[in-house]
Amino acid sequence: MTKPVKQLDHVIIRFAGDSGDGMQLTGDRFTQETASFGNDLSTLPNFPAEIRAPQGTLPGVSSFQVHFADHDILTPGDAPDVLVAMNPAALKANLGDLKKGATVIVDNHDFSARNLAKAGYSENPLDTDALDGYDVQAVDLTGMTVEAVREFGLSRKDASRAKNMFSLGLLSWLYGRPTEPTTAYLEQRFAKAPDIRDANVTAFRAGWYYGETTEAFVVQYEIKPAPMRSGTYRNITGNLALAYGLIAGSTQSGLPLFLGSYPITPASDILHELSKHKRFGVTTFQAEDEIAGVGAALGASFAGSLGVTTTSGPGVALKAETVGLAVTMELPLVVVDVQRGGPSTGLPTKTEQADLLEAMFGRNGESPVPIVAPQSPGDCFDAALEAIRIAVTYRTPVMLLSDGSLANGSEPWQIPEVDELPVIDPGFATETNHTNPKGKPEFWPYLRDEETLARPWAIPGTPGLEHRLGGLEKGDGHGNISYEPANHDFMVRTRAAKVERIADSFPPLEVDDPSGDAGVLVLGWGSTYGPIGAAVRSVRHQGLAVAQAHLRHLNPFPKDLGDVLSRYDAVMVPEMNLGQLSLLLRARYLVDVVGYNHVRGLPLRAAELADAITDLIAASSAPDPSVPGVETQEVLR
Amino acid sequence: MTRTELPFPGVPGLEGVPVADAPQNRKEFTSDQEVRWCPGCGDYAVLAAVQGFLPDLGLKRENIVFVSGIGCSSRFPYYLDTYGMHSIHGRAPAIATGLATARSDLSVWVVTGDGDALSIGGNHLIHVLRRNVNLKILLFNNRIYGLTKGQYSPTSEPGKVTKSTPMGSVDNPFNSVSLALGAEATFVARTVDSDRKHLTHVLSAAAAHRGTALVEIYQNCPIFNDGAFDAIKGNDTKQDAIIPLVHGEPIRFGAPGDDGLGARGVVRDPATGGVVVVEVAEVGSEALLVHDAHAEDPSTAFALSRLTDAGHLHQAPVGIFRSVDHPTYDDQTRDQIATARGSVPSVEGAAGPADAADAAADNREALAGLLHSGDTWTVA
Numbered sequence A: 001m002t003k004p005v006k007q008l009d010h011v012i013i014r015f016a017g018d019s020g021d022g023m024q025l026t027g028d029r030f031t032q033e034t035a036s037f038g039n040d041l042s043t044l045p046n047f048p049a050e051i052r053a054p055q056g057t058l059p060g061v062s063s064f065q066v067h068f069a070d071h072d073i074l075t076p077g078d079a080p081d082v083l084v085a086m087n088p089a090a091l092k093a094n095l096g097d098l099k100k101g102a103t104v105i106v107d108n109h110d111f112s113a114r115n116l117a118k119a120g121y122s123e124n125p126l127d128t129d130a131l132d133g134y135d136v137q138a139v140d141l142t143g144m145t146v147e148a149v150r151e152f153g154l155s156r157k158d159a160s161r162a163k164n165m166f167s168l169g170l171l172s173w174l175y176g177r178p179t180e181p182t183t184a185y186l187e188q189r190f191a192k193a194p195d196i197r198d199a200n201v202t203a204f205r206a207g208w209y210y211g212e213t214t215e216a217f218v219v220q221y222e223i224k225p226a227p228m229r230s231g232t233y234r235n236i237t238g239n240l241a242l243a244y245g246l247i248a249g250s251t252q253s254g255l256p257l258f259l260g261s262y263p264i265t266p267a268s269d270i271l272h273e274l275s276k277h278k279r280f281g282v283t284t285f286q287a288e289d290e291i292a293g294v295g296a297a298l299g300a301s302f303a304g305s306l307g308v309t310t311t312s313g314p315g316v317a318l319k320a321e322t323v324g325l326a327v328t329m330e331l332p333l334v335v336v337d338v339q340r341g342g343p344s345t346g347l348p349t350k351t352e353q354a355d356l357l358e359a360m361f362g363r364n365g366e367s368p369v370p371i372v373a374p375q376s377p378g379d380c381f382d383a384a385l386e387a388i389r390i391a392v393t394y395r396t397p398v399m400l401l402s403d404g405s406l407a408n409g410s411e412p413w414q415i416p417e418v419d420e421l422p423v424i425d426p427g428f429a430t431e432t433n434h435t436n437p438k439g440k441p442e443f444w445p446y447l448r449d450e451e452t453l454a455r456p457w458a459i460p461g462t463p464g465l466e467h468r469l470g471g472l473e474k475g476d477g478h479g480n481i482s483y484e485p486a487n488h489d490f491m492v493r494t495r496a497a498k499v500e501r502i503a504d505s506f507p508p509l510e511v512d513d514p515s516g517d518a519g520v521l522v523l524g525w526g527s528t529y530g531p532i533g534a535a536v537r538s539v540r541h542q543g544l545a546v547a548q549a550h551l552r553h554l555n556p557f558p559k560d561l562g563d564v565l566s567r568y569d570a571v572m573v574p575e576m577n578l579g580q581l582s583l584l585l586r587a588r589y590l591v592d593v594v595g596y597n598h599v600r601g602l603p604l605r606a607a608e609l610a611d612a613i614t615d616l617i618a619a620s621s622a623p624d625p626s627v628p629g630v631e632t633q634e635v636l637r
Numbered sequence B: 001m002t003r004t005e006l007p008f009p010g011v012p013g014l015e016g017v018p019v020a021d022a023p024q025n026r027k028e029f030t031s032d033q034e035v036r037w038c039p040g041c042g043d044y045a046v047l048a049a050v051q052g053f054l055p056d057l058g059l060k061r062e063n064i065v066f067v068s069g070i071g072c073s074s075r076f077p078y079y080l081d082t083y084g085m086h087s088i089h090g091r092a093p094a095i096a097t098g099l100a101t102a103r104s105d106l107s108v109w110v111v112t113g114d115g116d117a118l119s120i121g122g123n124h125l126i127h128v129l130r131r132n133v134n135l136k137i138l139l140f141n142n143r144i145y146g147l148t149k150g151q152y153s154p155t156s157e158p159g160k161v162t163k164s165t166p167m168g169s170v171d172n173p174f175n176s177v178s179l180a181l182g183a184e185a186t187f188v189a190r191t192v193d194s195d196r197k198h199l200t201h202v203l204s205a206a207a208a209h210r211g212t213a214l215v216e217i218y219q220n221c222p223i224f225n226d227g228a229f230d231a232i233k234g235n236d237t238k239q240d241a242i243i244p245l246v247h248g249e250p251i252r253f254g255a256p257g258d259d260g261l262g263a264r265g266v267v268r269d270p271a272t273g274g275v276v277v278v279e280v281a282e283v284g285s286e287a288l289l290v291h292d293a294h295a296e297d298p299s300t301a302f303a304l305s306r307l308t309d310a311g312h313l314h315q316a317p318v319g320i321f322r323s324v325d326h327p328t329y330d331d332q333t334r335d336q337i338a339t340a341r342g343s344v345p346s347v348e349g350a351a352g353p354a355d356a357a358d359a360a361a362d363n364r365e366a367l368a369g370l371l372h373s374g375d376t377w378t379v380a
Helices: A023-037 A089-097 A113-118 A141-148 A157-163 A163-174 A180-190 A194-213 A238-255 A266-273 A290-302 A311-330 A356-361 A378-395 A404-408 A485-505 A526-541 A563-567 A580-589 A606-620 A633-637 B042-057 B074-078 B091-104 B114-120 B123-130 B176-182 B196-207 B297-304 B327-342 B353-371
Strands: A005-009 A009-016 A040-046 A061-070 A082-085 A103-107 A135-139 A218-220 A231-237 A257-261 A283-286 A306-311 A334-340 A397-403 A410-414 A469-470 A522-524 A547-551 A553-555 A570-575 A594-597 B065-066 B082-084 B107-113 B136-143 B189-193 B213-218 B242-245 B252-256 B263-268 B275-279 B315-323 B376-379
Touching: A005 A257, A009 A023, A009 A089, A009 A163, A023 A040, A023 A061, A023 A163, A023 A180, A023 A231, A082 A089, A082 A163, A089 A103, A089 A113, A103 A163, A103 A238, A103 A266, A141 A157, A141 A163, A141 A194, A157 A163, A157 A194, A157 A290, A157 B213, A163 A180, A163 A194, A163 A218, A163 A334, A180 A194, A231 A290, A238 A257, A238 A266, A238 A306, A238 A334, A238 A378, A238 A397, A238 A404, A238 B353, A257 A266, A257 A290, A266 A283, A283 A290, A283 B091, A283 B123, A290 A306, A290 A311, A290 A334, A290 B082, A290 B091, A290 B123, A306 A311, A306 A378, A311 A334, A311 A356, A311 A397, A334 A404, A356 A397, A356 A553, A356 A580, A356 B107, A378 A397, A397 A526, A404 A526, A469 B074, A469 B297, A485 A553, A522 A563, A522 A580, A522 A606, A522 B082, A526 A547, A526 A570, A526 A606, A563 A580, A570 A580, A570 A606, A594 A606, B042 B074, B042 B136, B042 B196, B042 B213, B065 B074, B065 B091, B074 B082, B074 B107, B074 B136, B091 B107, B091 B327, B107 B114, B114 B123, B114 B136, B114 B176, B123 B176, B136 B196, B176 B189, B176 B213, B176 B297, B176 B315, B189 B196, B196 B213, B196 B315, B242 B252, B275 B297
Parallel strands: A005 A218, A009 A082, A082 A103, A103 A135, A257 A283, A257 A306, A306 A334, A334 A397, A469 B082, A522 A547, A522 A570, A570 A594, B065 B082, B065 B107, B107 B136, B136 B213, B189 B213, B242 B315
Antiparallel strands: A009 A061, A040 A061, A040 A410, A231 A410, A231 B376, B189 B315, B252 B263, B263 B275
16 A cells, blocks of 8 residues: 655654663664765663563653754754653653644553553543643553464563564655665664574564555655765764774774773673774773773783773763873873763763763862864764874873763764874884983983973883883973972973974864854854754854854863954854853953753754754844843852 | 893783883883872882882883772872873773783783772672783772772771761772682782881782782771771781781791790681681691792681781781792683784784784785675675
8 A cells, every 4th residue: 555655854753762662773774774864863772770660650751862863953953743651650750741733653552541540641642631732642552462472472561562573664654764784783783583583583574564555644755865975975973983983093093992881871782892892902891990990901001002082071080180181191091081970979860961070070189181073973082082183293191071962863964084083193203302411312201302291101011211100290291209399380381381382283263154144153062063063053043143163172271262252243152051161261261151051961953953043143243242141140040 | 131130030910011121210210290198108218119119120110011090009100210101090800901902012000099999989898809811900009088088988998087977987998909819819918118118028929920919908098097907017017917928938926935936826727617816835837827929729818817806906827828820811812812813913012114014904904805705785
């Protein structure tokens, strides 16, 4: 039976169910199908910190949102067009986020009085007017799944588990997704359990056929592939791209990668991934704690490896003293902070970017550390390479600030040509660099490169360059312990100057200001790139001019940042914190930037941000200078 | 010159570390930095012993690394002309784990104290011991905080009156050897700063051991805890205080008995499974426990460690409590990488520039393969 096909330019679907319902897998498979179909896409997994939160309750709801389109998109989307809800709790928890008139596909199998009560419903919403205004398709997904897989003789519980594949099949039909990748995936994943494999494949196909034959769904939708630059693509999450970037940094520098890490959400996947790649000479050390993780990495750096540690904000707090040691010993070290909601344990599985000031200042003494941030999942690859370039070239610890939404979110990624990746020269010291008054050649570990101010990196095993590093202040040049007042002042200033000098290696800040007459600049960093970009587009569609720039480097800032800021009447800084970049910009450039700040554990909403930008444009072009900028209070809240 | 021609023959603990081209002397291992411990500090004796002993290992000086934490003893690396790192409080075992795992060609030593190793760094200590990383730990135990000027330490005796415990400490102290054995350390020994010969003997055995070696060194702090080890050191008292542990020998000590050997000895206590000190004359010399440092089960070694006084020290076993061969963390980690690499050439281990270039090209090709793994699609 052929049904009419309706063209759409983009769709936002959210799969939601209990945390044991396999919603992350369902979303991931739909994403892979969509990626291989050629749409542009962006995803937002959202799950509880509990592995199995109480079944059927609101806190136990796990969801996966995917936004896909026939054009270039930047965010997972603010409000879903389609919700797939596997139980009453999933319906209740997500309904408020939907667009008006959204399609709601509900598995009505589990709408018993008990489950309704667990979700906080006093009446069945399918029987009341609670869902008026939505296009509701109540379907017994579980019942049909159990029926479809009956031939495999599974227990009722095991049979009903395949319901996520039934719903995936249904959605795959509805949006014309290719089915081969998922069939192949299921066959491989469950190769050792033929019953489970066959049940899942059958449920998946049954879902597709149901869509095709049922009268409940009258149209099929088509979203054409998005035009993309020619090249080979894959879908990639931020954590995977970051792990690949670290391996690439190792290959491109010839330094063996040593990861010292302690498991922590949402960074653990980087440890898992790197542990699979020993073929590249990668050592992964799962330490007894966060401190040992960074300590071992620093020890490995001293030995001539590329020392890396991966963590989240609470771990950065524990590693602070060791990072300070790396600052003073001037050894390469990459500290990856996949930020999550804080303070303290905070929101382990939710995103935030409130560790900027921790990365910047979270150590004793004058302890400057370069900071690099990726702006999208795929960009985590390039950001990791950049962090390694800085760490190795300038002999310094570097903070790489990813976040939960980048880590678990995904997007199509154009696979780079390995030959075009930057080459990083470790430039180990091999010879003495100084002659003492008696004419004897010596090695001075703190005799610096004039251009970069980097000190020589001499690794154990190099004859004649034996030296001692440590946390006590060292004398300029010779590197012996020094308590000289003037020396300390000089060394503190020199370490700061070295970090500032890294900006010499940055390209000018790219400012996107197509009309050239924007009065307002929106400046961001990290994962807010997507929502800011989407908001800026929306503002421009209204015919307004607005400029956008995004910072790869948070410390040091690009050298032309001050000039760029001074060119605009107003600068808005959207952040998922209470104004941390704003604080740095105000302090450094004395510019009264306007903050736009939310800390809801979720990406910024592009539509709301667009409204705020529009308001700021209106306010900043108003004749009366006393008109306050929007949201300035937000910073102070 | 091969290693066998040097005074210290090839041993498991040093396998993979390149040997020196020529014999070396103490002076070559002495840095140009002025030693700044208090006059009379036990650290001087240990430094002298180590500077005297290192040349005997016959290793290339540049392949030896000393890592320390914080405390008086942790200044140690500055005085040795090897590679060294004076790190942060308690973390030396973690840092050394990275060093030793990253490089099989280094001889890695950790210098630490009772506060550094057992208080702030206790977690790292037990974990390095259980992992059995090939590194040697010199734990200088003076039973006091010296660098911070005299607070009680985790090995101070109960009741100790210090600046921070004016009414006496109520902390129960750690027994370093018991702790190490509890963590299933593969090499555990105790020695004394003033006994150069025994100290050197124990350090040699530690160096020869492949795995983590913990050597507790009783070390006197003349400023804040002078006399803590007088019983062990006094010519009149030491024969009754030191219970010498020698592999394969019955454990006897004290003033000589009728047979000219120590009148006191150690026997197993059948009631508790532990060990007790007895008069040899009362039980007969055949009943004495014969020390077996190589016993796989650490229980007897642990029982022996309990003969150490927890309070004022009047009695302590000294020697090698345990020395057993177990696979090391670093060897196994490197083996896994070698297995994963198979015949893949390594850039670091390349024979020459051409080989290194081949290895690098091979890595880049493998990287391209990795980046293209999984579901990909091509846009024309």
